[in-house]
Amino acid sequence: MEGATVEIEKAATILKLLGDKTRLTMVKMLDTNDYCVCEFVEIFKTSQPAISQHLRKLKDAGVVRETRRGQWIIYSLNKVSEYYPFVQSLLHHLPNQDFRLKELEEQGLRISCD
16 A cells, blocks of 8 residues: 555645646647757746746656757656656646747747757
């Protein structure tokens, strides 16, 4: 029974993290595309430190991972996390957020981090 308690606690932690609208939107966006911090700053019209803090919390929980590409840090969903199926099942019920990426591209603000 010990294992079940940890699982519930971890699920509660993840649900609490995703209870924040910005973080939930970020995770849904990461379901279809990888993003750079600067792109999230542009999309959410908020400060880079605020975005970085959201991402750090998600990373610490194992929900997202970061990959360095030169000077850029690219964020993606952590698909090898044991919690990925749980997160995925939640995201399944949310509307697609790809329009945000299209808006960014139309404004010429999609960062080419390569």
